Each structure stands twice: as structure tokens, then as C-alpha cells.
Amino acid sequence: MTAMKWFYSYFKKYQWRMIIGLVMVTITSVLAIVNPKITGFIVDDIIGDGSNIRLDLLPRFLLLMIGVTLLRAGLRLYFYGILRTVHRDFSTI
Numbered sequence: 228m229t230a231m232k233w234f235y236s237y238f239k240k241y242q243w244r245m246i247i248g249l250v251m252v253t254i255t256s257v258l259a260i261v262n263p264k265i266t267g268f269i270v271d272d273i274i275g276d277g278s279n280i281r282l283d284l285l286p287r288f289l290l291l292m293i294g295v296t297l298l299r300a301g302l303r304l305y306f307y308g309i310l311r312t313v314h315r316d317f318s319t320i
Contacts, residue, residue: 244309251306258299
């Protein structure tokens with residue numbers, strides 16, 4: 228059995244888990260950009276030059292930043308759980 232055939236037989240068994248894991252990594256990477264963008268919006272538009280501070284919007288954006296951070300952490304935790312499962316099954320082969 229060639230290495231590619233062996234890998235494909237292994238990949239076929241965990242195909243959906245690996246695809247879901249790759250999608251989660253992509254989403255997590257995209258979400259990594261969101262918090263700096265929100266911070267920039269807070270500094271530029273909410274605080275601005277100090278003459279027109281809109282503190283009524285600040286709690287919404289802070290909650291959004293917390294939500295994005297929790298979502299990223301949850302996706303990352305689930306992804307690492309998938310990796311552990313696949314790795315554990317792989318190491319028993």
C-alpha cells in the first residue's frame with residue numbers, strides 16, 4: 228500500500244471531522260480580525276477627537292468584542308477536541 232492510499236483510507240474515515248475542523252480554523256482566523264476593527268471603530272468614531280463622545284454606543288461594542296472572543300474560544304476548543312479524537316485514533320493504528 229502506498230503512502231497516499233493509506234492516507235486516503237485514513238482521511239476517508241475522518242473526512243467530515245477534518246472538513247469541519249478546517250472550516251472552524253478559517254472562521255476563527257477571520258474572527259481574529261474583528262476585535263481590532265471594533266477597537267478602531269471605538270477609538271475613531273465613538274471617542275473621536277473628544278468633542279463628540281458617544282458613550283451610549285460603547286457598551287454594545289464592548290459586548291460585541293466579548294462575544295467574538297468567546298465565540299473564537301469555543302470554536303478553538305471544539306476544533307482541538309476534534310484534533311485530539313483524530314490523533315488518539317491515529318496513534319492506535
